[in-house]
Amino acid sequence: MITRLKLKPGQKGTxxxxxxxxxxxxxxxxxxxxASRTRIKTVELIVEKKDLPPSRQKAIQDDTLxxxxxxxxxAALGKMAKKMGGKWDPDVKLxxxxxxxxKGTDLEKHMIVDAKASIKP
Numbered sequence: 001m002i003t004r005l006k007l008k009p010g011q012k013g014t015x016x017x018x019x020x021x022x023x024x025x026x027x028x029x030x031x032x033x034x035a036s037r038t039r040i041k042t043v044e045l046i047v048e049k050k051d052l053p054p055s056r057q058k059a060i061q062d063d064t065l066x067x068x069x070x071x072x073x074x075a076a077l078g079k080m081a082k083k084m085g086g087k088w089d090p091d092v093k094l095x096x097x098x099x100x101x102x103k104g105t106d107l108e109k110h111m112i113v114d115a116k117a118s119i120k121p
Contacts, residue, residue: 001031001032001033001034001040002031002032002034003029003030003031003032004030004031004032005029005030006027006028006029006030007027007028007029007030008027009025009026009027009028013028013030014028017043021043021045023046024045024046024047025043025044025045025046026043026044026045026046027043027044028041028042028043028044029041029042029043029044060099061099061100062098062099062100062103063098063099063100064098064099065096065097065098065099066096066097066098066099066102066111066112067089067092067094067095067096067111067112068081068086068094068095068096068097068102068107068110068111068112069093069094069095069110069112070095070107070110077106077107077110078095080105080106080107081095081097081107084097084101084102084107085097085098085101086101094112099111
C-alpha cells in the first residue's frame with residue numbers, strides 16, 4: 001500500500017472532513033492498494049492535547065563544562081573534541097568541553113545530560 005497524496009485541512013478534498021472533525025483534523029491521506037485495486041482515504045486526528053510540565057532542565061550556560069561520551073572507534077569526533085579544547089578524563093572515560101564550543105555541532109549529540117556527578121571542577 002502506498003500513499004500518493006497527503007492533504008492539509010482546508011485543501012480540496014478535505015472540506016467535508018473539516019466540517020466533521022474541525023480543529024482535530026491534522027491531515028487526510030489517500031492510500032492506494034495495488035493488490036485489491038482500491039483507494040483508501042484516511043484521516044489523522046488529534047485525540048488529546050495536554051500542556052507540558054515545566055521543564056526541569058535549565059538552560060546550559062556556554063561556559064559550563066559538559067561531559068561527552070565518544071566511542072573508541074569515532075576518531076574524527078575525538079580529534080574534534082581535542083581541537084575544541086576538550087579535556088579527556090581517563091578515570092570516567094569522558095571528554096569535558098565548554099558547552100558553547102559544542103553547541104550546534106555533532107559533538108552536542110554525545111553530551112551526557114545526567115552525568116553531573118562525574119564533572120570535576
